[in-house]
Amino acid sequence: MHSHWLPRRIIVSPGPVEGRADAPPSKSYTHRALLAALLAGGVSLVENPLWSGDTLATLEAVERLGASVESRGRVARLSSPGAAGLSWTPCIDAAESGTTMRLVTAVASLLDRPVLVYGRGRLHRRPVRPLLEALAGLGVRYLASGCCPPHSVQGPAQSGSTKVDAWGSSQYLSALLILGAGLPGGLEVSVERLESRPYVDVTVRVLEAFGARVERSGYSWFRVAGGLRATRYRVPGDWSSAAPLLAAGALAGRVGVAGLDPGDPQPDRAVVEVLREAGARVRVSGSLVEAESTGRLEAFTACIRDSPDLAPLLAALAAPACGVSRICCADRLRLKESDRVEAVLDLLHRSRVEARLAEEPGMGLCIEVRGRCGRLPGGVAYSSHGDHRVAMAAALMGLASEKPVVVEPADVVAKSYPGFWEALRGLGVALAEG
Numbered sequence: 001m002h003s004h005w006l007p008r009r010i011i012v013s014p015g016p017v018e019g020r021a022d023a024p025p026s027k028s029y030t031h032r033a034l035l036a037a038l039l040a041g042g043v044s045l046v047e048n049p050l051w052s053g054d055t056l057a058t059l060e061a062v063e064r065l066g067a068s069v070e071s072r073g074r075v076a077r078l079s080s081p082g083a084a085g086l087s088w089t090p091c092i093d094a095a096e097s098g099t100t101m102r103l104v105t106a107v108a109s110l111l112d113r114p115v116l117v118y119g120r121g122r123l124h125r126r127p128v129r130p131l132l133e134a135l136a137g138l139g140v141r142y143l144a145s146g147c148c149p150p151h152s153v154q155g156p157a158q159s160g161s162t163k164v165d166a167w168g169s170s171q172y173l174s175a176l177l178i179l180g181a182g183l184p185g186g187l188e189v190s191v192e193r194l195e196s197r198p199y200v201d202v203t204v205r206v207l208e209a210f211g212a213r214v215e216r217s218g219y220s221w222f223r224v225a226g227g228l229r230a231t232r233y234r235v236p237g238d239w240s241s242a243a244p245l246l247a248a249g250a251l252a253g254r255v256g257v258a259g260l261d262p263g264d265p266q267p268d269r270a271v272v273e274v275l276r277e278a279g280a281r282v283r284v285s286g287s288l289v290e291a292e293s294t295g296r297l298e299a300f301t302a303c304i305r306d307s308p309d310l311a312p313l314l315a316a317l318a319a320p321a322c323g324v325s326r327i328c329c330a331d332r333l334r335l336k337e338s339d340r341v342e343a344v345l346d347l348l349h350r351s352r353v354e355a356r357l358a359e360e361p362g363m364g365l366c367i368e369v370r371g372r373c374g375r376l377p378g379g380v381a382y383s384s385h386g387d388h389r390v391a392m393a394a395a396l397m398g399l400a401s402e403k404p405v406v407v408e409p410a411d412v413v414a415k416s417y418p419g420f421w422e423a424l425r426g427l428g429v430a431l432a433e434g
């Protein structure tokens, strides 16, 4: 990962935003491609990988499990012994990556000796126990003090069938599917209460690209048979990272993001519809998506059950909008890199925007935002709460403000998008180290 401009404290000044950026590679796909290549064995090429804090944690994990990776810029060459030949490692540091933590927990259960999984930041407050219970159904022993990491697993996991309560994270199911692709006899999984569903489609897409056979009944039952083989795989653009750039265009000018696939199952492509509902002009032509301000933003209602990562930036759109916006199905936001319900309310209250929580039948927890129908006051210091997506949303609030704002800590964007502040600069945003 070459060095990026990542100040701890950044001053964002309001002003017009204009230009074009390339979508960074997808974090979700990169995690999955590295792990599929590890289990497939042989030599795989992963083109256009994302190198960010999270994906480097997965890279270190696959190397500790026996892969050797040469990364020459935009292509990573991964040579691996395959699922039956993994190396034992006593511990794996998942850093702050929930995806790494859950997916690697399942892969490590292929080994017959205990592997400790731990992390940093808020990772020890992010749940994993339902995945451990599902792995126990496959003969995996585990030690865990409570809901969350640190925990250890000891396989070898057996082929067969298990069930998982997936409410806390779709990553539990993605982890089991990846494990199943590495088991000679495959795996059958029954699923309850799954949210963030499209991420499971991302997992299935990568596993099938690497040769696995996946049968399913909707999102309630899956059977994975192995068959992974070394593959040349190209990682697509990241909709979750493109979303704040598109929102910047909707708020303050016109931004085009290239390298996106509108047909990709990534859930955060839903940002297109929300921006349109909020009154922005959005054009999709091939792999280029452009969002343009029309000078006024309207209130909107969005259920983020399947696209939780959009929540912080939706708050940044709702704050200057005219009317009462609702960001609903928000219950699971408390389980992310921050308690994103509290973090979003903090951003809004510091922007002197009226915001409250409400329970709506069928929509769960809603963050209700009475927009200011115009620019935010600015002249405030926003806390990112140590959360990359909250930092990006705070920057957007700066673009919608009368006066400059401070964002701190700002370097947390490195978790998913190390080049975020440089990309904003490239779009004409005035940024200064605080």
Ligand SMILES: O=C(O)C1=C[C@@H](OP(=O)(O)O)[C@@H](O)[C@H](O)C1
Pocket: 027, 028, 029, 099, 168, 169, 170, 171, 174, 195, 196, 199, 308, 309
């Ligand atoms: O599988 C993935 O790549 C992800 C799944 C989502 O988590 P949940 O399934 O826990 O909502 C999302 O928040 C995260 O950024 C990435």
Ligand SMILES: C=C(OP(=O)(O)O)C(=O)O
Pocket: 054, 096, 097, 098, 099, 100, 309, 336, 337, 389, 416
């Ligand atoms: C929650 C996120 O990722 P993870 O679950 O992998 O930490 C995110 O990228 O917003």
